[in-house]
Amino acid sequence: MKTRKQMKRLGRESLKRHYVIFVAACLIAAFLAAEFTGSLNFSTAQNYEETYEQVQSDLNGEGTYRIKTKVDSIGWADVIRIMTEDNMQAGREMSREIRENAIEDSENGNPMFGRTRGVLSNIVNQVSSGSIIVTAAAAIGSITGSDNLGVLILIIIGALGIFIFWFLIQNTFPVVIRRVFLEGMIYDRVTPQRFVFLLRVKKWMKASWIMFVKYVWYLLWCLTLVGIVVKHYSYFLVPYIAAENPDMTARQAVTLSRKMMKGHKWQCFVFELSFLGWEVLGALTMGLFNILYTNPYKVAAFTRYYAELRAEAIEKGIPGAELLYDNYLYEKAESYVIAAKYPDVIKVMEQPEDMTEKLTGWRGFLAHNFGVLLLRREQERAYERHQADYVRVHSMIDDVQREAYPVRLYPVPEEERRKLVQSLNYMRHYSLWSLIVIFFSMSVFGWLWEVGMHLVSYGEFVNRGALHGPWLPIYGTGAVLILTVLNRFRKNPALEFGAAIVLCGFLEYMTSLVMEIVTGGTKWWDYSGYFLNLNGRICAEGLLVFGIGGLAIVYIIAPVIDDLTGRLNERKVMAVCTALLVLFLADAVYSQIHPNTGEGVTDIEEVKNDAFPDMRRVSGGLQKSKIDRRDIYVSRHYK
Numbered sequence: 001m002k003t004r005k006q007m008k009r010l011g012r013e014s015l016k017r018h019y020v021i022f023v024a025a026c027l028i029a030a031f032l033a034a035e036f037t038g039s040l041n042f043s044t045a046q047n048y049e050e051t052y053e054q055v056q057s058d059l060n061g062e063g064t065y066r067i068k069t070k071v072d073s074i075g076w077a078d079v080i081r082i083m084t085e086d087n088m089q090a091g092r093e094m095s096r097e098i099r100e101n102a103i104e105d106s107e108n109g110n111p112m113f114g115r116t117r118g119v120l121s122n123i124v125n126q127v128s129s130g131s132i133i134v135t136a137a138a139a140i141g142s143i144t145g146s147d148n149l150g151v152l153i154l155i156i157i158g159a160l161g162i163f164i165f166w167f168l169i170q171n172t173f174p175v176v177i178r179r180v181f182l183e184g185m186i187y188d189r190v191t192p193q194r195f196v197f198l199l200r201v202k203k204w205m206k207a208s209w210i211m212f213v214k215y216v217w218y219l220l221w222c223l224t225l226v227g228i229v230v231k232h233y234s235y236f237l238v239p240y241i242a243a244e245n246p247d248m249t250a251r252q253a254v255t256l257s258r259k260m261m262k263g264h265k266w267q268c269f270v271f272e273l274s275f276l277g278w279e280v281l282g283a284l285t286m287g288l289f290n291i292l293y294t295n296p297y298k299v300a301a302f303t304r305y306y307a308e309l310r311a312e313a314i315e316k317g318i319p320g321a322e323l324l325y326d327n328y329l330y331e332k333a334e335s336y337v338i339a340a341k342y343p344d345v346i347k348v349m350e351q352p353e354d355m356t357e358k359l360t361g362w363r364g365f366l367a368h369n370f371g372v373l374l375l376r377r378e379q380e381r382a383y384e385r386h387q388a389d390y391v392r393v394h395s396m397i398d399d400v401q402r403e404a405y406p407v408r409l410y411p412v413p414e415e416e417r418r419k420l421v422q423s424l425n426y427m428r429h430y431s432l433w434s435l436i437v438i439f440f441s442m443s444v445f446g447w448l449w450e451v452g453m454h455l456v457s458y459g460e461f462v463n464r465g466a467l468h469g470p471w472l473p474i475y476g477t478g479a480v481l482i483l484t485v486l487n488r489f490r491k492n493p494a495l496e497f498g499a500a501i502v503l504c505g506f507l508e509y510m511t512s513l514v515m516e517i518v519t520g521g522t523k524w525w526d527y528s529g530y531f532l533n534l535n536g537r538i539c540a541e542g543l544l545v546f547g548i549g550g551l552a553i554v555y556i557i558a559p560v561i562d563d564l565t566g567r568l569n570e571r572k573v574m575a576v577c578t579a580l581l582v583l584f585l586a587d588a589v590y591s592q593i594h595p596n597t598g599e600g601v602t603d604i605e606e607v608k609n610d611a612f613p614d615m616r617r618v619s620g621g622l623q624k625s626k627i628d629r630r631d632i633y634v635s636r637h638y639k
Contacts, residue, residue, distance in 0.1 A: 001308045001312060002304070002308055004270075004271055004274060007271075007301055007304040007305055007308065008274075008301045010185075010300075010301075010304045011297060011298075011300035011301030011302075011303070011304050012297065012300070012301075014181070014184050014185055014300045014303070014304075015296050015297055015300045017184065017188060018184040018190050019296075021180065021184075021190055021191075021192065022180070022181065022184065022296035022299070022300065023291070023292065023295075023296050024192075025176075025177045025180050025181075025195075025296070026177065026291065026295040026296050026299065027291055028173070029173050029174070029177055030291065030295075032169055032170055032173055033170055034169065034170040034171075034173035034174055035173070035174055035177070035295075036290065036291075036295045038287055038290070078094065078130075079091050079094050079095050079098075079129070079130030079131075079133060079134060080130065080133060082094055083133075083134070083137060083151050084151060084155070088134075088137065088138070088141070088147040088150075088151065091130070091134055091137075092134050092138075094130075095129045095130045095131040095133075095134045096129075096131070098128065098129040098130065099125050099128075099129035099131060102125060102128060102129065103125070121529070121530060121531040124531050133154070136154055137150045137151050137154045138150065140153050140154055167208055167212060168204070168205075168208055171208055171211045171212055171215065172198070172204065172207050172208045172211055174211065174239040175198065175207045175210075175211060175239045175242045175243045175246065176195055176197070176198065176243075177239075177299060178239045178240045178242075178243035178299070178303065178306075179194060179197050179198075179243040179244075180194050180195065181299050181300055181303040182240070182243055182244065182303055182306075182307075182329050183329065183404075183405040184300070184303075185303060185304065185307065185329065185330070186329075186330065186331070186332060187332075187402075187403060187404050187405050188403045188404075189398050189403045189404040190404070190405075191395075191398075191404065193395070194405075198246060200407075201246065201247075201410070201412045201413070203246035203247060203412065206246050206247065207242045207243075207246040209250055210238065210242045210246070210248075210249075210250045210253045210254075211238065211239065211242065212250075213250035213251070213254060214235050214238045214250070214253070214254050214257075217231070217235070217254060218231050218232070218235055230265065233261055233264075233265040233268050233269065234257065234258045234261050234265070235254060235257050235258065236257065236261055236268055237256075237257040237260055237261060237306055237309065238253050238254055238257045240303070240306040241253045241256055241257055241324070244310075244324055244326045244329065245323050245324060245325065245326060245411075245412075246412075247411075247412050248323050252320055252323060255320060256313075256318070256320035256321065256323065256324075259313070259318050259319065259320065260309050260310070260312075260313045260318065260321075261309070264309060268305070271301075271302070271305060275294065275297075275298055275301075278290075278293070278294040278297070278298075279294065281294070282294050307330060310324055310330075311330075325411055326410065326411060328405065328406055328409050328410075329405070332402045333402065333406055333409055337409065338399070338400055338402065338406060338409075341406065341408040341409060342396060342399065342400045342406075342408060344393060345393040345396045345397060345399070345400050346400060348393050349397060349400065367429055369487065369488075370484040370485070370487050371428070371429045371430060371483065371484060371487035372429065372430055372431075372432065372435065372484060373429045373430070373431050373432075394491070396408070425559060426490055426554055426555045426558075426559055427490055427491070428559060428562065430483060430484075430558070430562055431562075431565075433565065433570070433573050433574055433577050434561070434562045434565045434566075435480055435483070435484070436577040436580070436581065437561060437565050437573070437577065438476070438479055438480060438483070438553075438557075438558055438561050438562070439473075439476035439477070439479065439480050440471065440476060440577075440580050440584075441476075441561055442475045442476040442478070442479040442553070442557075443471035443472055443473050443475050443476035444470055444471050445475060446471070446472035446474065446475025446476070447464060447465060447470050447471050447472045447475075448470075449475075450464040450465070450472060451463070451464050463596060465596060466515065466591055466595050466596055467587050467588065467591045467596060468587055468590065468591055468596050469583065469584065469587040471584070473584075474507065474508065474511055477507065478503070478504045478507055478508075478546070478550075479553050479557075479558070481503055481507065482500050482503060482504070482550045482553055482554060483553065483554065483558055485503065486499045486500065486503060486550075486554075490554055493551060493555070496550065496551060496554055497547045497548075497550065497551055498547070500546060500547050500549075500550025500551065500554075501543045501544075501546055501547040501550075503550075504543065504546035504547075504550065505538050505543050505546065508537065508538050508542070508546075509534065509535075509537045509538050512525065512537040512538075513537065519595060522595070522597060523536075525537075527539035527542065530542075
């Protein structure tokens with residue numbers, strides 16, 4: 001068995017290779033309160049401030065108490081507390097006051113944090129003020145006929161939700177972390193997809209049950225003073241065992257851990273004690289150093305420790321050790337074994353990497369950098385077929401090259417469904433005519449979307465946009481730019497999402513600015529009052545929609561439109577596209593002279609006032625009555 005020094009050195013080597021994903025795993029665990037919760041002290045360090053005080057007095061012969069609190073330091077938790085004190089109406093009033101003062105703050109403070117318009121603002125208001133809780137309690141109370149019973153049922157539902165979250169997430173996430181660290185011992189690549197390993201083998205519930213049984217047994221042993229320490233080390237290996245084989249029963253996992261730790265409890269204690277210096281350093285930095293180094297370092301080192309105990313258990317023939325059969329966590333598979341399991345992947349890898357390399361000049365420039373082909377020849381069609389195969393198997397290329405854990409060699413088969421986005425071949429090149437069709441399709445969709453939203457919100461039809469035709473070119477332009485400018489990001493959906501947000505945000509901001517300058521100050525949209533807006537030109541929820549829409553365009557919508565276009569007669573497609581371009585250019589020229597303005601299009605202030613009268617009334621009422629926003633007095637009389 002390796003020494004502590006050797007295991008620590010191997011742990012540091014693993015951490016060096018996988019620093020980002022190891023730190024991320026431990027940080028997520030800390031945020032979920034699954035492990036390492038003390039590491040977040042740096043983010044919660046603050047002076048204690050009393051949030052409320054109760055004053056009881058006898059006024060006019062009636063018992064009265066008042067609750068005085070500061071709005072700046074209260075929230076939904078205080079609303080729940082008031083409601084549980086048999087005072088539903090006081091909870092409603094407190095929630096309303098919190099909401100109203102938040103709206104006033106947003107109008108008097110930084111306009112970026114608007115709270116009067118938009119879905120995101122409404123969600124923030126509902127959650128931060130606790131009104132969503134009050135509404136739920138009131139709804140349940142109206143059904144049961146008792147406010148008290150409504151609050152009680154809401155508390156029970158909340159407690160059940162907390163237990164489910166603990167059972168499925170907090171209780172199970174240590175197993176997820178150990179799986180990531182186990183795969184990182186000998187492999188150079190561990191992808192974020194490994195966080196859903198338990199889902200892919202359909203063993204998440206089983207792993208949750210294993211950890212739950214381990215927790216219950218340890219809790220029972222804690223009733224004895226000896227069990228608190230001894231059983232901590234007896235069950236120390238359970239999450240590692242479940243990470244290697246989540247298909248075993250809870251009794252098997254707990255029993256195997258106990259047998260493997262027999263004679264090693266003191267050794268494990270000393271191993272933990274050897275990290276004391278790092279823990280002290282973490283405490284001095286309020287947990288920050290623990291997040292950045294100590295936590296992943298400890299898990300990586302103890303993962304090596306588990307590997308040593310596992311090898312010893314198998315060598316000694318400990319009963320149950322035969323269930324630890326995931327040997328490819330500890331040694332890489334032979335080439336012939338890989339070849340037998342990955343023939344389709346190897347076939348794709350052996351094909352020429354890029355059949356468009358023969359393209360030269362401007363055709364090659366457009367194809368390589370923007371994914372655009374003016375005309376599709378047989379060479380380009382062959383390349384697209386190759387790319388379709390590549391998309392289907394690209395996630396397993398690292399497995400074949402033995403740089404990542406070979407998922408097809410895991411004893412419990414992982415689910416390999418051919419996803420819709422893979423079957424659509426999102427790595428394709430688009431012809432010029434396909435891009436024109438996509439441009440007009442998304443422009444018309446954008447027009448239908450905004451006209452429909454205005455129709456639903458105000459009950460009237462309005463031709464949205466600066467042009468007179470049934471299109472909003474900013475939507476089509478954004479779609480085409482995402483497909484071309486962001487062509488190189490398609491292999492990574494996360495990067496594609498972020499890049500789409502940046503690109504569309506820049507496009508929308510600059511379009512708003514240029515149109516306002518050109519037209520002498522006329523605005524076609526204004527996000528003032530939306531939560532997280534920038535000068536009223538862009539806002540967070542709009543950018544989020546752009547990001548999600550960008551993913552839909554790249555991976556689903558554009559490939560579908562391109563496939564449909566490819567089935568049509570090319571000459572007819574060219575004729576239709578040419579006609580649409582002529583009409584669009586004519587509309588653009590005419591609208592430059594006679595822009596589309598008027599009610600519901602450019603009367604931004606009137607629309608905002610009409611759409612949100614309650615918000616304006618609340619804000620105006622607060623200013624008129626000069627309510628001190630720092631103090632709330634909620635009174636309740638009782639006899």
